[in-house]
Amino acid sequence: MPYVFILPNMAIFGTFIIYPALRGFWISFQESSDGRNFKYVGTANFKAILTDPTIASVARNTATYVISYVIISTVLALTLSIIVNQQTFLKGMYRAILFLPVMLSPVVVGLIWNQVLDRKVGPLNQLLQALGGGSPGWLVEPKLGMIAVIFVGVWVHIGFYSIILLAGLQGIDKSVLEAAAMDGATRWQSTRLIILPLLKPTTLIIVILSTIHGFQSFDFIYTLTGGGPLGATTLIVQYIYDRAFQTPIQYGLGSAAGVILFLIIFAFTALNFLVGRKKEAV
Amino acid sequence: MKIAQRKPSASTWTSISGKKAPTTANIMRTVLLTVISLIIIAPVVWFVLSSFKDLTELSARPPQILPKVWATSNYTQAFKTYNYMRYFMNSVIVTSVATALTLLINSMAAYAFAKYNFRGRDGFFVLTLAMIMIPLQVILIPIYLVVSSMGLVNTYWGMIIPAAATPTGVFIIRQYMLSIPDELIESARIDGAGEFRIFARIVLPLARPALAVVAIFSILWRWNDFIWPLLIAQDEKLYTLPVALALLNGQLFVPENIVLAMSVMSIIPVLFMFVFMQRQIIQGIAQTGLK
Numbered sequence: 001m002p003y004v005f006i007l008p009n010m011a012i013f014g015t016f017i018i019y020p021a022l023r024g025f026w027i028s029f030q031e032s033s034d035g036r037n038f039k040y041v042g043t044a045n046f047k048a049i050l051t052d053p054t055i056a057s058v059a060r061n062t063a064t065y066v067i068s069y070v071i072i073s074t075v076l077a078l079t080l081s082i083i084v085n086q087q088t089f090l091k092g093m094y095r096a097i098l099f100l101p102v103m104l105s106p107v108v109v110g111l112i113w114n115q116v117l118d119r120k121v122g123p124l125n126q127l128l129q130a131l132g133g134g135s136p137g138w139l140v141e142p143k144l145g146m147i148a149v150i151f152v153g154v155w156v157h158i159g160f161y162s163i164i165l166l167a168g169l170q171g172i173d174k175s176v177l178e179a180a181a182m183d184g185a186t187r188w189q190s191t192r193l194i195i196l197p198l199l200k201p202t203t204l205i206i207v208i209l210s211t212i213h214g215f216q217s218f219d220f221i222y223t224l225t226g227g228g229p230l231g232a233t234t235l236i237v238q239y240i241y242d243r244a245f246q247t248p249i250q251y252g253l254g255s256a257a258g259v260i261l262f263l264i265i266f267a268f269t270a271l272n273f274l275v276g277r278k279k280e281a282v
Numbered sequence: 283m284k285i286a287q288r289k290p291s292a293s294t295w296t297s298i299s300g301k302k303a304p305t306t307a308n309i310m311r312t313v314l315l316t317v318i319s320l321i322i323i324a325p326v327v328w329f330v331l332s333s334f335k336d337l338t339e340l341s342a343r344p345p346q347i348l349p350k351v352w353a354t355s356n357y358t359q360a361f362k363t364y365n366y367m368r369y370f371m372n373s374v375i376v377t378s379v380a381t382a383l384t385l386l387i388n389s390m391a392a393y394a395f396a397k398y399n400f401r402g403r404d405g406f407f408v409l410t411l412a413m414i415m416i417p418l419q420v421i422l423i424p425i426y427l428v429v430s431s432m433g434l435v436n437t438y439w440g441m442i443i444p445a446a447a448t449p450t451g452v453f454i455i456r457q458y459m460l461s462i463p464d465e466l467i468e469s470a471r472i473d474g475a476g477e478f479r480i481f482a483r484i485v486l487p488l489a490r491p492a493l494a495v496v497a498i499f500s501i502l503w504r505w506n507d508f509i510w511p512l513l514i515a516q517d518e519k520l521y522t523l524p525v526a527l528a529l530l531n532g533q534l535f536v537p538e539n540i541v542l543a544m545s546v547m548s549i550i551p552v553l554f555m556f557v558f559m560q561r562q563i564i565q566g567i568a569q570t571g572l573k
Contacts, residue, residue, distance in 0.1 A: 167568030
């Protein structure tokens with residue numbers, strides 16, 4: 001009887017996750033441009049990934065994005081959650097606002113910032129000009145494009161990470177903080193010496209989660225920059241997608257990139273499990 | 283300023299929850315949070331206002347905050363001239379059928395994992411959780427080849443079924459079902475109730491809070507989902523809202539003002555849900571760390 005209950009779920013996992021994963025692993029040692037005829041090429045795809053200059057730029061973009069995204073998200077989420085936690089006046093409202101972008105469709109988020117960051121008619125450059133600045137081509141110049149993508153990435157997800165940290169903060173025993181205050185600790189001292197150390201396991205989870213999310217980023221970038229300007233914001237997931245739907249179609253190369261992405265995400269997810277378990281044990 | 287000049291109370295932790303006069307720190311914090319809130323809200327407000335501008339105003343320099351003439355025709359045209367209703371209905375169909383299916387099969391699996399002893403139970407459960415480690419992005423190409431060889435590309439079922447079994451859904455419901463007393467199920471069995479009847483009549487109603495959380499997340503995921511329907515819906519008639527918005531954006535036959543109006547309409551249902559379900563959503567995320 002229990003097998004009947006788990007059957008539909010397991011059948012879907014088998015058909016649409018496990019089997020494709022195994023098949024993807026196998027395809028990564030092959031090449032095909034039509035999905036029907038496959039040619040075994042050994043480790044050529046992986047070698048190409050290590051040597052190809054286009055892929056090298058995708059790797060560089062992904063690394064730049066993920067590292068900046070993780071550091072900024074973690075520091076900002078930590079700061080915001082501590083501030084919101086201390087807030088009493090309209091606390092619920094600020095929390096809700098912080099969380100708002102998480103609810104928006106990433107596709108729409110890309111469209112929103114497309115408007116705001118427009119070089120000529122965007123309100124941001126209008127504001128900058130009013131303040132005596134220039135009008136930078138946020139979505140036109142490669143370096144600025146990356147900055148814009150990182151900023152929007154943080155903008156979308158910061159509420160998500162802050163909420164998890166807020167839950168961690170609420171788990172901190174208030175009497176410890178009260179005792180510290182009675183002993184004459186300033187708020188900054190309490191934050192630095194009590195809250196931050198106690199929040200360490202949750203912070204670590206944020207680092208891991210944001211790393212995983214960073215590597216998976218695709219949808220808002222698709223509508224914000226489309227991977228441009230000049231490929232400057234093409235990250236690994238878009239690269240994989242393009243190998244299946246943009247010429248030149250290279251299923252093998254894309255699958256190999258998928259295998260590499262899997263190894264990275266697998267490592268961080270496993271780490272997340274370990275840290276999560278340790279945190280529960282404490 | 284008046285407030286700031288009052289005698290500041292000692293900056294202790296207890297003073298935060300007490301209703302004393304605001305301290306400088308309190309004011310600074312409120313100002314900071316207000317600025318951050320503006321950074322979050324202003325782009326969204328700008329976007330909504332822009333959706334009421336016609337094409338000339340959208341390319342006007344310098345841009346104006348408020349539309350000179352409120353072009354509500356952007357919205358009516360999205361329905362009349364363009365296929366907004368179609369995309370909206372596609373999103374509704376995919377979201378609702380997928381959520382119903384997810385609730386059904388996830389709760390069935392969760393029930394087996396929570397209340398039965400069977401060979402391989404722990405193995406299957408670990409396998410279920412391990413599915414989190416293989417995100418869609420990793421298997422984009424092989425899963426596309428699999429789905430297309432099954433003839434599911436360009437079908438609703440192709441958009442609905444493959445992502446219906448969620449490991450996190452099984453996990454949330456199973457954890458909750460563990461708290462349902464075994465005696466309840468046992469006594470129903472003694473009374474002669476069949477296994478499916480027990481599941482449908484006793485277990486499911488008791489697991490309602492967990493089902494609600496999974497339903498909320500499923501709706502959110504499916505409504506905003508982009509990459510999966512992008513792979514499957516290649517025919518414009520099957521586009522869900524995110525796919526339609528992304529692919530119509532920048533195309534000559536659909537003007538920008540229409541895309542903006544469609545975008546604004548597409549986020550309304552989710553915003554409604556957020557307003558009414560805020561607590562469940564935030565708690566769910568805080569507890570499970572999933573998005």
